[in-house]
Amino acid sequence: MKLASCEEMPSIRKFFHLKNNDLTTVTWAQNVYNNRFFQGALEENVMMMEGSVTLEQRRHDPKNPIPTMYISTRKGKKIRKALGMTLQHLLEMVVDAKSVGVKLNFNQITVFKESIKVLQAMRKEWDQRVLIVYPGCAPCSLCLPPCLAGRQKPSHLTGGIRGAKEVRGEEGDTSGRVTLSCHHPYINKLSDSRAERERESSVLGSQPVRLGVDRRVQCVDQRVQCVDLRVQCVDLRVQCVDRCLCIAGHRSVSCAGQIKFPLWLNADTDDMEDKDIDKFLSLCTHNFPKATISIGMLHKGQKFGSEIGYDAKLVTQMKDTLTRNNDATFGKPERRIRSSS
Structure with missing residues (x-):
């Protein structure tokens, strides 16, 4: 019961x-x-x-x-x-x-x-965002908390951007992490280049993320165009080098x-x-x-x-x-x- x-x-x-x-x-x-x-x-x-x-x-x-x-x-x-x-x-x-x-x-x-x-x-309290991959972008995978990954619709990839230290896998997953990927037409970008961040902020009104600091994402208007971006996700313990990472959604999800x-x-x-x-x-x-x-x-x-x-x-x-x-x-x-x- x-x-x-x-x-x-x-x-x-x-x-x-x-x-x-x-x-x-x-x-x-x-x-x-x-x-x-x-x-x-x-x-x-x-x-x-x-x-x-x-x-x-x-x-x-x-x-x-x-x-x-x-x-x-x-x-x-x-x-x-x-x-x-x-x-x-x-x-x-x-x-x-x-x-x-x-x-x-x-x-x-x-x-x-x-x-x-x-x-x-x-x-x-994790600051969660809906993470998606735009069709045509290189596929991207992230380590996600299963408490969220297992409850979302197939069209959404949900997870925290602060790291995977407290992540555990679903039943049968002995790797200690959950890897998912999906597609969605609305995107925002994640950047590690200061100059590129400033340029993008002026164009899109976004607040991209800088590795090593706060990884919460300021979502912008979902009607932005997909721009290829290479990002190195070191803290997430996954190999995302030279892959396009796209982020979308105004809905914040928490497993607090x-x-x-x-x-x-x-x-x-x-x-x-x-x-x-x-x-x-x-x-x-x-x-x-x-x-x-x-x-x-x-x-x-x-x-x-x-x-x-x-x-x-x-x-x-x-x-x-x-x-x-x-x-x-x-x-x-x-x-x-x-x-x-």
């Missing part, structure tokens, strides 16, 4: 249309860290996917670790991490599913800081705000210092004010003082922590045994 929302980071209540706003009816899948677990949860019509995030170090680029889903496995007295899909891949699958939300667990502030980059990239599902950010605070917990809450409220936020009861070095439930000290600690960071929706943790009143 598709529950796609137009609202960014909708609440669990709104997204799933819960009867009487009863959150106890929400179904969960825990330790979702690979494709098999995710697909299995979808088949069971689970509402919320929960998984833990860590950083995977890459040998060829150790300075830029990748936020990756994992599950802890125990072998004797040793606890090991089994790594799965990347956080970005999980979020993309949630976007495609259109029927689930996600809860992400972080046990280190450094992991959360790196994950913010991935989450923010999902929200990034892809986090249109419930997002829950949780800090496993058992090994986190107080300052890191405050930093986590501060980063959450600053970057994701619409997300649900939660933290654990225990801080680093603490243990439960009672087998019955939370003692007064822990409850007061939680209250004080949330009071210092009270700008968002919080979830309170509950032990499986009952809490003391």
Whole structure:
């Protein structure tokens, strides 16, 4: 069942249309860290996917670790991490599913800081234009975000001109990019020559693009004539040297705000210092004010003082922590045994 929302980071209540706003009816899948677990949860019509995030170090680029889903496995007295899909891949699958939300667990502030980059990239607003190739011009191909390329009519080629760093392919495409081409009679031009840009601007009233700077295109009257233009698309990672690139259309398309599902950010605070917990809450409220936020009861070095439930000290600690960071929706943790009143 598709529950796609137009609202960014909708609440669990709104997204799933819960009867009487009863959150106890929400179904969960825990330790979702690979494709098999995710697909299995979808088949069971689970509402919320929960998984833990860590950083995977890459040998060829150790300075830029990748936020990756994992599950802890125990072998004797040793606890090991089994790594799965990347956080970005999980979020993309949630976007495609259109029927689930996600809860992400972080046990280190450094992991959360790196994950913010991935989450923010999902929200990034791309300035898109309708890209076309005029009949008679040399064919041109570009790497395009599939979220747009797969939804346009055959007569349109849609994509961003800012690069292909966040591009992923459609099903079956292992190249990591989508290549399309098409034809349309209305064109504008893309130039890298300053003199040519100035001349064209005076004639066409256009604002051509300069490589290495802002690649947004100022569309002009569509009744302009096609002019052959050679352009080198280095940043797009495709070989477009000595090809004619034509651009047309007044319609701007955006794939911004892809986090249109419930997002829950949780800090496993058992090994986190107080300052890191405050930093986590501060980063959450600053970057994701619409997300649900939660933290654990225990801080680093603490243990439960009672087998019955939370003692007064822990409850007061939680209250004080949330009071210092009270700008968002919080979830309170509950032990499986009952809490003391």
